[in-house]
Amino acid sequence: MHRTLQLLATLGSAAALAPIRHRRSTVVMGGAGDVKKWFADSGRGDAKPSGGSLGGSGWAQTGKWVTNDAQYFVKQTSQSYKSMFAGEAAGLTAMRLASESGGEPALRIPEVFHAADFDDGKGSFIVMEFLTMGRGGDAETFGRAMARMHLATPDDPEAASGKFGFPVDNTIGATPQPNGWDDDWIKFWSEQRMGHQVNLAGDASIDRLWQQLKPRMHEFFDEDEDIQPCILHGDLWSGNIGTAAGAPSVFDPACYYGHHEAEWGMSWCASLGSGFWAGYRELIPEAAKFRMRRPLYEAYHQLNHYNLFGGGYRNAACGCLEQCLGSLD
Structure with missing residues (x-):
């Protein structure tokens, strides 16, 4: 087992x-x-x-x-x-x-x-x-360590066979996060990530933007792009990053097996600088549509923050969705 x-x-x-x-x-x-x-x-x-x-x-x-x-x-x-x-x-x-x-x-x-x-x-x-x-630590070492985790063969047999999800549902903060297995990454992200948060929000403006974006999700990926599942921390922000005995450490996760780029959806509050990216990119080069996809992966977390805390996160979530739509025009 x-x-x-x-x-x-x-x-x-x-x-x-x-x-x-x-x-x-x-x-x-x-x-x-x-x-x-x-x-x-x-x-x-x-x-x-x-x-x-x-x-x-x-x-x-x-x-x-x-x-x-x-x-x-x-x-x-x-x-x-x-x-x-x-x-x-x-x-x-x-x-x-x-x-x-x-x-x-x-x-x-x-x-x-x-x-x-x-x-x-x-x-x-x-x-x-x-x-x-502790805090601090070598940024390049942290970047390489994250890349090595993302490159590791999944321990779970479903993920090892190419499916996205996790053996159990979990939470991101206090928000329920469904993780049913799916061999289609775009479908998984549309239904179990974006669609799930949009439904929780119950906001007409957010729903309108999402309904425009959802049928065009495939445009964020090249036809020959091979998206493989890897283990993701899932909630990687500065409060969940540290060092232990000099080694980089991450904790308090919302894990699932997904596209490695989805890990950076919380980078707006993770303070990942040039040293980190230099270390990470030594092992995982930047994909052609990486920058185009960043607001798509950020939108999930902005929506989650809106569902948890309300307030200005609504504008941030709408902004991400609008940016996604703008990149497709």
Whole structure:
């Protein structure tokens, strides 16, 4: 059994995610007894929180737990394991396997040890390797490490056969992200990415622009262009990038297997400079229509931000769609 699927079989498969706009969760820091029990039952010994909260978001809270001989990173939420942590666990595992198999330099991805619901059903938790995170690092090394992950042969058999998607649905932020397998990248992006976010938005202007763009999606790709699935972090912005023991690291993903260029849809807030691109392009040269496709891949994330936060992201999303249409005229 492939290792990503083996992890899912161990942890339990994820349920399909309902498309709920502006989905938020009340953070819970209860369930400490469940976390403590897991450490004891797994043979890791007595564990306790250390140093207080490491931060969080509107839907999760994080902290460090310690035993006599190790440190662990624990994240808790009031949502179920299936809706929040099944996808994160599988995504981290898929990225770690791809990074380890791709050669050096490699991304440092935390190992996932466990994820489960609290016994009372009022939330869930995930336990993973604790990495002491820093910022900075060598930009070219980071670029090469990302390229090596993108070039790695997928661990998942569906992706290895040329299909786009992921073994489970997951979330991007708190937005449900469907990942059903499809061997047509344009169809996958149209239906499970753009169309999904447009439907969540329920906005007449956004829908009008999308209906104009959707039938012309094929024009963003050359007929002989060979789009192969690779593992994507899926939500790569500066807050999800760091260094661990000097190596580049990425975390808090929204993974799926897709076109490698879709990784840069969040580059508007990722501060990827010339050094990064020099390293990345050593291994993956820029495609002819890369710049034409950038607003198409950015539009998904601007739409997601609008669905999560509202406000000015509506104008940004419309701007991306208009830019896409303008590039086709």
